[in-house]
Amino acid sequence: MTRKKHGADASSSSPSPQERAPQTGARLETGRNRTSRNGAVAFTIIVFAAVCALVLACAQALAGGIGLAALVIAVVVGILAASSVHIVMEWERAVVMRFGRFNRVAGPGLVFTWPVIEFYTVRIDQRVAATYFGAEETLTSDLVPVNVDAVVFWMVFSPKKAATEVEDYVSAVAWMAQATLRAAIGRASLAEVACRRDQLDAELKEVLEAKLDGWGIDVIDVEVRDIVVPRELQPAMAAGAIAARERDARxxxxxxxxxxxxxxxxxxxxxxxxxxxxxxxxxxxxxxxxKQSGGTLVIPSAFSEGFVPEGGEKA
Incomplete structure (x- = not known):
């Protein structure tokens, strides 16, 4: 079965772990506007208003007036119509359930569902998402506490799994990445964490791919952004580094x-x-x-005699 890897959800109704977990670095702000669903919301409102107006017009034509019953009927019919016609954006997929069971993945574009018996539980954003996570005061294998800040780029390739296999896949990605980072740091020494950052990135990516694949999530890349050693340990580590450099020089x-x-x-x-x-x-x-000093050299005569053959005359 071929995976459809398009993107990942960048939003969630619950607070993300990266907002609750302590971080060693600040989130990058690009200043670029995010896409919105204002057009889809406006379409739903227009459908509701149009159906209500149509029902009230029919009541006016048939009964000669608009009473309370007509208003109630118009509101109910408008709600049913608005809940049956949906706009799914290009980067989204709607997971449609029928009587509580998975029925299909719909979208993008105009999506119709049967009133009451069908509904879609969640719109899965399939764009690439960046989740920031960190490991604060995590001990390395040589018992040195470090603060590590990293980011994982991921996307949803199976909206069905993301909706049915895990409750909140956005938070789950952040918590899983943080736990994996702590475990990887605990298996390495401080020198390995600091000098072999590429290997740490590759290890995190491999482990996260294996764990998140069952949730319909694919890991694109993992990047360690910053590694911070506690301030009180920095002078001792600097002295050790200087001693090591002097030893190498000697x-x-x-x-x-x-x-x-x-x-x-x-x-x-x-x-x-x-x-x-x-x-x-x-x-x-x-x-x-x-030649280098620019001085004058006086050569003793005894030194020049060494170049005269025996029995010969001096030049």
Missing amino acids: MTLAEAEADISDMLKDASASYAGDPEAMRLRTMHLAYESV
Whole structure:
């Protein structure tokens, strides 16, 4: 069976867990207007008013007047008509129940239901939703309390499951994500949580996908936004990090010195059997020194005599 993955519900009648749970970061506000259902509500009101007016007009034509009974009948018929004709937005799906049992998923567009015997319990928003959640003062495996703030992007691919398998799937996603985050932090050390954030994201996504699939919800992505260590632990952790960096620097310097000593040994072995090569190397070093300092180099005559062949004349 192919999943229809379109989006997820971003609203709920009950307070969301991210509003009740303590957070380490603030929610991002984009300033962009949300879509509304004002047009669908206006359509329902218009249907109600039109049917009421039609019933009252019929009563006026048949009875020659509008009495209390006609008003009551007009209101009842208007309510039945308004509850039978619905507008479902493009991003929504209506879960229609008949006598309390699941009947069909309807929408988008104009949806008709039988009065009294059919009704739809919920409109499932199938757009992508972002749920913010956090884990405050959660202990890592090395017993360090951290505050972690994250966000999960999810969507409903099965309106039927989302309506029938879980009472409030929006809150359930937030609570499940928070519990999964706490469990993942408890299995890792502070260094793993801080340095292996991508692995933590992947682990959270895999676990949430497995748990939310039965509710008709698909997890698109999980992102850890912030990891905060308590202020009183920050100086000790900073000192430990500095000590670790100094140790690494000293080890690197020692390794470089060892490499240099090996190369010097090889060079000394090469120059040991060739005195003229040694003199040329010495002159080259002297030339480089003079070139960099811009001074004058005085070469002793005994040094230059080393380049004259035996029995030959000086140039």
